[in-house]
């Protein structure tokens with residue numbers, strides 16, 4: 238067949254213009270990594286509402302490939318821990334081409350002092366979610382979280398919903414790289430907790446994620462609360478429910494890249510996705526040193542640190 242260059246050119250010009258509109262123009266929205274007003278937004282398209290942004294992510298010239306909501310389950314009284322965890326997320330390198338939001342998740346705040354301080358925290362950081370569950374609840378909170386998210390975030394759903402502990406250091410960019418080529422549906426990923434021959438009948442509570450459709454399934458399954466399925470070891474029970482319902486079949490075990498820190502705080506490694514049991518400041522200090530979070534400090538004659 239004979240080529241017709243003239244019509245190619247005619248078609249080519251509008252096509253080039255279209256490509257320019259679609260692919261080039263969005264790149265002018267330079268996302269910013271705020272360690273101030275919106276530390277939960279590691280990257281993505283959220284417009285910055287504050288002016289004192291201290292860190293700027295490299296320009297991201299393409300739309301996000303995936304989106305992830307990370308809910309850090311905590312309680313109002315653990316303010317110092319929350320401050321550390323918030324900084325730990327805010328100071329991470331941005332995950333390329335991903336929309337990642339971190340939220341601190343509470344049950345009902347009933348104490349008036351807590352309520353005032355949480356209100357101020359919400360004003361300052363805007364990264365808090367208060368669920369309709371009892372504040373002193375130890376079991377059932379993960380279920381309350383996973384089952385509320387599809388409704389609470391319905392206007393802007395995520396691909397994945399993660400639950401994380403407040404004694405877990407999660408390396409978001411490493412996690413996002415793991416997710417990039419994985420299915421967006423029917424997924425259940427974390428550190429498998431082996432039982433018998435099964436390496437991952439459920440995921441360790443340090444942090445795991447499910448795809449949005451799985452969160453919706455949990456949310457819509459009324460058998461779970463009715464059969465006391467939210468009592469007891471919640472993380473195990475979630476696995477039990479998913480197994481019974483034939484959900485989360487795209488299952489990924491990130492062991493050993495997700496692990497517990499040893500008492501001597503000497504078992505970090507470069508390939509880490511998450512390190513857990515950071516139960517005191519000494520352990521967080523070790524994490525910040527090992528993962529070079531402390532190394533980013535600018536030289537100045539205003540401070541001197543050992």
Ligand SMILES: *[C@@H]1O[C@H](CO)[C@@H](O)[C@H](O)[C@H]1NC(C)=O
Pocket residue numbers: 345368369370371372
């Ligand atoms: C949580 O607070 C809301 C609003 O104050 C109330 O309606 C609800 O009953 C409370 N839920 C629990 C489980 O305490």
Ligand SMILES: *[C@@H]1O[C@H](CO)[C@@H](O)[C@H](O)[C@H]1NC(C)=O
Pocket residue numbers: 463464465
């Ligand atoms: C749920 O728990 C309550 C109290 O612990 C018990 O009375 C009830 O029989 C349980 N229901 C089921 C379906 O297991």
Ligand SMILES: *[C@@H]1O[C@H](CO)[C@@H](O)[C@H](O)[C@H]1NC(C)=O
Pocket residue numbers: 507527528529
């Ligand atoms: C921290 O920085 C040092 C020196 O640049 C480097 O050798 C090490 O791999 C870094 N650690 C991590 C976890 O990236």
